Amino acid sequence: MKATSQSRVTRGALAASTGVGAETIRYYEQIGLLAAPERSSRGYRLYTPAHEQRLLFIRHARELGLSLDAVRELLTLANDRLRSCARVDRLVREHIHDIDHKIAGLQGLRRELSRIAELCKGGSKIGECRILAALADHTRDAPAKAIRCEDLGCADGSERHEA
Amino acid sequence: MKATSQSRVTRGALAASTGVGAETIRYYEQIGLLAAPERSSRGYRLYTPAHEQRLLFIRHARELGLSLDAVRELLTLANDRLRSCARVDRLVREHIHDIDHKIAGLQGLRRELSRIAELCKGGSKIGECRILAALADHTRDAPAKAIRCEDLGCADGSERHEA
DNA sequence: CGTAGAGGCTGTAGCGGCTACAGGGTCAAG
């Protein structure tokens, strides 16, 4: 193979052209996600357009929330033109499923937090704060009975036992 | 203060009664979130009901997605019965806001991923896979032109340069 | 030609919030 001696760029230039942090590029090399490029006589990394392509792919996949492992697999799959792309499809759909799961979880939290936030709008004193009470006594849907908040304070991390 | 010598429990028992992992309890002590308890003559930790209260509070707050730092602050605030609970309110509302932000982000990803997933339903070959094409050439809303997927493969991490 | 400043190199530590060991000691039941 002939040496395509043109258009090699340094790490910083690659970082700028792809929008991936320069340190992140080194990290990807370290974990074997991006091939170690040729080096200049003085040890500088010299990246080819192929590296740029690959790095852009990684970035896009990451922006969609795919894990580095998933990205790695996608890149491996991409090598194999004749293979069925069922696995690609499955990876993406599983990821969508994960995201749905996360969204649902967050929406649950959100509901619960708004319920709690409604209990006390910051107007009263800590002693009667029903937000703290709800956190202390979190039997779900409990009527936030008057728990004594200072019961929580007696075991503060700042006052070590041995002291 | 008189020694309340009853109802001290070991770490495992506290873990069981609160649903917090035994190692996690040690971790909380390490970072100063839960006070170091008394020790038995043989060095076993002996927790009081106050520790249990506090740990339950922590668990509930964590289940709602609050950071350990936020939990720490809430616990500090709870010490101060006469203080206004405006800060408590604010912490919770900020957290709700963060969650809204996360949900919106995930919903964006979800939309984009479904769009991409629609491009290719796993029926074709990698060579024509439009999911991979979309990831490689992710000018948003691009018509997923036929990019050559093997362009990504030439820079695989598994084939080191020096080899 | 000298120098300053930007950028490259390496290795390593840190983030959050745990979790999982290894390698020991202790305790209660059978």
Next chain:
DNA sequence: CTTGACCCTGTAGCCGCTACAGCCTCTACG
């Protein structure tokens, strides 16, 4: 007296970066 479950300590690992420290090199300006 033994077995097995628990406890103790310290440390390393997870993910995906990010940020140093302490060097070396390249480029532009004077």
